[in-house]
């Protein structure tokens with residue numbers, strides 16, 4: 001039986017990603033224990049593992065309760081999080097039921113030691129708050145250089161990779177993307193699709209990495225259309241790549 005992938009809405013606009021197979025389940029960034037409890041009970045599943053991407057409360061808030069009740073193995077980064085059983089670092093590869101092989105990517109920038117989980121056998125990336133659909137995470141503890149490098153690490157994964165990020169920010173991000181590339185047909189198509197999904201409260205995720213590359217401005221810092229738009233906004237020349245990324249990130253912070 002193939003794995004089932006599901007985003008559980010939690011808190012304000014979080015998703016707790018769940019992967020299950022043969023009665024076993026893992027969850028990613030459980031900010032709220034109750035949501036997970038209800039789902040486990042309704043589906044009759046045993047919680048075998050919890051994956052944490054970074055230390056923010058909306059990602060770890062339900063961790064201790066779930067750990068006490070279900071004794072899953074808890075994986076996470078070195079960010080001073082209570083309850084992690086196994087600290088992980090970029091470059092590591094591990095086997096976790098029911099997912100199978102998981103590769104750990106170091107993706108700092110949003111936080112100091114943020115990690116992402118790539119499941120090559122399932123074409124899934126659990127990327128926490130680094131890459132969002134049509135956007136990216138804010139710089140809380142890291143530099144623009146770090147987050148830019150982290151997004152490039154993600155961009156090198158197969159285009160078919162399903163991006164499972166932790167927030168439903170897509171529509172707001174698409175508004176910013178429209179400011180950057182008003183004529184981008186792929187962005188226009190994505191916006192129509194997401195409006196439809198959100199009108200019935202369905203998640204806009206996951207979305208493929210290949211598709212994100214066609215409209216997410218933060219993955220397009222070399223595109224002439226993006227570069228020229230950013231230069232026009234800030235009023236002086238900028239090199240493509242990191243300088244454009246840094247300018248985009250701070251522009252979006254007060255958009």
Ligand code: ZN
Nearest residue numbers: 054056110129
């Ligand atoms: Zn966060």
Ligand code: FE
Nearest residue numbers: 056058129166
């Ligand atoms: Fe978050």
